[in-house]
Amino acid sequence: MEAAGDAVFRLNAEGIVLYASRRAAEMTGGLDLTGRPLGLLVELADRPKVDSLIAQATASSEPSKSNVRIQTASGVIWVELQVSSFISPGGDTELMAVGRDISTQQATEERLRHMATHDALTGLPNRSLLSDRIRMAIAQARRTGRGFVVLALDLDGFKKVNDALGHPVGDALLRVAAMRLTETMRNVDTLARVGGDEFVAVLPGAVSEAEIQIIARRMISTMQLPFEIQGHTLYVGTSIGAAIFPEHGDSEVKLLAHADTAMYRAKETGKARCVVYNHQKFTAPEHDVSMEAAMFQGVRDGEFLMHYQPIVDARTRQIVGFEALMRWVRAGQGMVSPAQFIPMAESNGLINLLGAWALKAACVQVRRFEEAAGRPLYISVNVSPRQFRNDQFIDILDEAMRLSGLAGQQLLLEITEGILMSDPEHAESVLHAMASRDVRIAIDDFGTGYSSLAYLKRFPIATLKIDRAFIKDLPTSVKDAAICNVVLSLASHLNLTTVAEGVENEAQLNFLAAQGCGMIQGYLTGRPLMPEDAMELLKSGQPMALDAVAMK
Known part of the structure; x- marks a missing residue:
C-alpha cells in the first residue's frame, strides 16, 4: 500500500480512517485523517457522495466509486474514489478507499463539453446550449406562470467592416461586441452567438414591453460606442427583435422565428432600435x-x-x-x-x-x-x-x-x-x-x-x-x-x-x-x-x- 501510486485509506465500517498511505498524505498536503471520518477529506458539497460510497460498500461485496473534489495546498483536484469492503484478520468488516488523481482527465472532458456547447470565437453559448436554455425557460415558465423574453440581435454595419478590413479584424470586433453585450445582462440571462454577427439573448422572468425597451436601449447604447480594433476606430450598432413567451410563441422554434422577424423589422425601419413582435403586424x-x-x-x-x-x-x-x-x-x-x-x-x-x-x-x-x-x-x-x-x-x-x-x-x-x-x-x-x-x-x-x-x-x-x-x-x-x-x-x-x-x-x-x-x-x-x-x-x-x- 505504501508503494501504490494511488492514495490508499483503510477505514472501519463507520468510515473512520485507520490508516493512510504515503501517497494519501502527499495528495492531502500532509493532512492527518487518522481517527477522523474520510468525508473530511473532500469538498463539503461532495461529502454526501463519500457517505453513499461507504454505505454501498458496507452493504455489498461489490466496490463502489464516484468522482469527488479534494482541496490541496495547490488547489482543488478531482479524484476518482473507490471504496470496497473486506474482512479483517480479527473478523471485523473494514473498508479500503483508493483515490486516483483524475484532474487532467476531468479538465480534458470539461474542455470537450465546453467546446460542444460554446462558440469557439466568443466563448458564448452556441445554438445547442441556447436550445437547452430556452427549453428550460419554457419548462420553468409553465411551472411558475411567469414568462420570459427572447431577443434576436444583429450587428448593423458588420459586413462592411469584415469586407473592408478582413476576417481577423471582424473576429476581434465580434469578441469585443460579445463582451459588451454580456456586461449589460444579469447573471440569470443567457447570451448566445448563433452564427456570423447574430446573437440571441434569453431573459427569464415576466418582462413587460417597457422593460424590454430599457434593456434593449442599454444594449444599443453600449454598441454605439466606438470600437478600437487593431488600430482602427470602428462604429457598428445593433438592431433587436423581441418575442415574449407565451404571447408570441409557445415553442423554441416560434419564439426564435418571431424574434428574428421583429429584428428584421427593426433593420427595415431605421436600425439601432428594438421592435417587439406583433401578431397582427408581423405575419410570416x-x-x-x-x-x-x-x-x-x-x-x-x-x-x-x-x-x-x-x-x-x-x-x-x-x-x-x-x-x-x-x-x-x-x-x-x-x-x-x-x-x-x-x-x-x-x-x-x-x-x-x-x-x-x-x-x-x-x-x-x-x-x-x-x-x-x-x-x-x-x-x-x-x-x-x-x-x-x-x-x-x-x-x-x-x-x-x-x-x-x-x-x-x-x-x-x-x-x-x-x-x-x-x-x-x-x-x-x-x-x-x-x-x-x-x-x-x-x-x-x-x-x-x-x-x-x-x-x-x-x-x-x-x-x-x-x-x-x-x-x-x-x-x-x-x-x-x-x-x-x-x-x-x-x-x-x-x-x-x-x-x-x-x-x-x-x-x-x-x-x-x-x-x-x-x-x-x-x-x-x-x-x-x-x-x-x-x-x-x-x-x-x-x-x-x-x-x-x-x-x-
Missing part, C-alpha cells in the same frame, strides 16, 4: 407555401388591383392627388391584407413584378383622373426596399413616365427611412437619378424610424409624410402636438411639403391646417377607392370627400 406569410402559390396564380389571373386614397389640400380642402395602394382579391377568399402579401412578395422577389406594374398603372390612371377633374393632379406611389435596390428600377420609372406622359413633378415616390440607412451610397445615387427626372421623393412615416436630419441635407427629399401615430390623438395630446409642430416647422424652413396621414376628424384637420400642414389624407378625406369611384368623386367637384362615395 413567406412560410405559407399555399398562399405563396396562390399569389403567383393571382398574378397570372389578374387578381391584383389598385385603389386610390384622396390627398387633400389642408386649407382649400380640394383634392390635389391620390396615393396608389395595391390590393389582392384572392379567388374564393376575398380581400387579403397588404400586411400579409407585401412582405411575402418582398421575400420571394415578386414585388419587383408587382411594383413595376403598380407604378405604370398608377401613372396612367392619374392622367385619367386629371381628365375627370379638369386640372393637374399628382400620384403618390410606395417603393419597397427590394424594388429600390433593383438595378432596373430607374429603367422601369422611365418606362412608366413614357407610357403615361406624366411630368416628373406629378409623381411622388414614397420610400422608408430604412432604405436610406441600409446603403446610403446606393440610395444617394438612385435618389439623384429620380430627382434629375423631376420626380419628387417623400420619406414615408417620418419620425417613426431613424429620423436622421442628415437625410434631409444629403438627399433630394421633397416631402415628409407624418405618420398616423402622431395624428390620432391630436389635438388633445400635448406631446403629439409638439412633435407635429416641430416637423412642420422643420419642413417649412427647409422648403419641404408635408402630408399628414390618418386624419379622421375635423379637429385634427383644423389643428394641422393652423400649424401650416400642406396636405392630409385619411378616412376624413376618403377611404382608398376603386378607380371608377375616384373618378365619380372628381366629377362631382366636391371640395372635400365627405359624401357617400368617398366613404365606401
Whole structure:
C-alpha cells in the first residue's frame, strides 16, 4: 500500500480512517485523517457522495466509486474514489478507499463539453446550449406562470467592416461586441452567438414591453460606442427583435422565428432600435407555401388591383392627388391584407413584378383622373426596399413616365427611412437619378424610424409624410402636438411639403391646417377607392370627400 501510486485509506465500517498511505498524505498536503471520518477529506458539497460510497460498500461485496473534489495546498483536484469492503484478520468488516488523481482527465472532458456547447470565437453559448436554455425557460415558465423574453440581435454595419478590413479584424470586433453585450445582462440571462454577427439573448422572468425597451436601449447604447480594433476606430450598432413567451410563441422554434422577424423589422425601419413582435403586424406569410402559390396564380389571373386614397389640400380642402395602394382579391377568399402579401412578395422577389406594374398603372390612371377633374393632379406611389435596390428600377420609372406622359413633378415616390440607412451610397445615387427626372421623393412615416436630419441635407427629399401615430390623438395630446409642430416647422424652413396621414376628424384637420400642414389624407378625406369611384368623386367637384362615395 505504501508503494501504490494511488492514495490508499483503510477505514472501519463507520468510515473512520485507520490508516493512510504515503501517497494519501502527499495528495492531502500532509493532512492527518487518522481517527477522523474520510468525508473530511473532500469538498463539503461532495461529502454526501463519500457517505453513499461507504454505505454501498458496507452493504455489498461489490466496490463502489464516484468522482469527488479534494482541496490541496495547490488547489482543488478531482479524484476518482473507490471504496470496497473486506474482512479483517480479527473478523471485523473494514473498508479500503483508493483515490486516483483524475484532474487532467476531468479538465480534458470539461474542455470537450465546453467546446460542444460554446462558440469557439466568443466563448458564448452556441445554438445547442441556447436550445437547452430556452427549453428550460419554457419548462420553468409553465411551472411558475411567469414568462420570459427572447431577443434576436444583429450587428448593423458588420459586413462592411469584415469586407473592408478582413476576417481577423471582424473576429476581434465580434469578441469585443460579445463582451459588451454580456456586461449589460444579469447573471440569470443567457447570451448566445448563433452564427456570423447574430446573437440571441434569453431573459427569464415576466418582462413587460417597457422593460424590454430599457434593456434593449442599454444594449444599443453600449454598441454605439466606438470600437478600437487593431488600430482602427470602428462604429457598428445593433438592431433587436423581441418575442415574449407565451404571447408570441409557445415553442423554441416560434419564439426564435418571431424574434428574428421583429429584428428584421427593426433593420427595415431605421436600425439601432428594438421592435417587439406583433401578431397582427408581423405575419410570416413567406412560410405559407399555399398562399405563396396562390399569389403567383393571382398574378397570372389578374387578381391584383389598385385603389386610390384622396390627398387633400389642408386649407382649400380640394383634392390635389391620390396615393396608389395595391390590393389582392384572392379567388374564393376575398380581400387579403397588404400586411400579409407585401412582405411575402418582398421575400420571394415578386414585388419587383408587382411594383413595376403598380407604378405604370398608377401613372396612367392619374392622367385619367386629371381628365375627370379638369386640372393637374399628382400620384403618390410606395417603393419597397427590394424594388429600390433593383438595378432596373430607374429603367422601369422611365418606362412608366413614357407610357403615361406624366411630368416628373406629378409623381411622388414614397420610400422608408430604412432604405436610406441600409446603403446610403446606393440610395444617394438612385435618389439623384429620380430627382434629375423631376420626380419628387417623400420619406414615408417620418419620425417613426431613424429620423436622421442628415437625410434631409444629403438627399433630394421633397416631402415628409407624418405618420398616423402622431395624428390620432391630436389635438388633445400635448406631446403629439409638439412633435407635429416641430416637423412642420422643420419642413417649412427647409422648403419641404408635408402630408399628414390618418386624419379622421375635423379637429385634427383644423389643428394641422393652423400649424401650416400642406396636405392630409385619411378616412376624413376618403377611404382608398376603386378607380371608377375616384373618378365619380372628381366629377362631382366636391371640395372635400365627405359624401357617400368617398366613404365606401
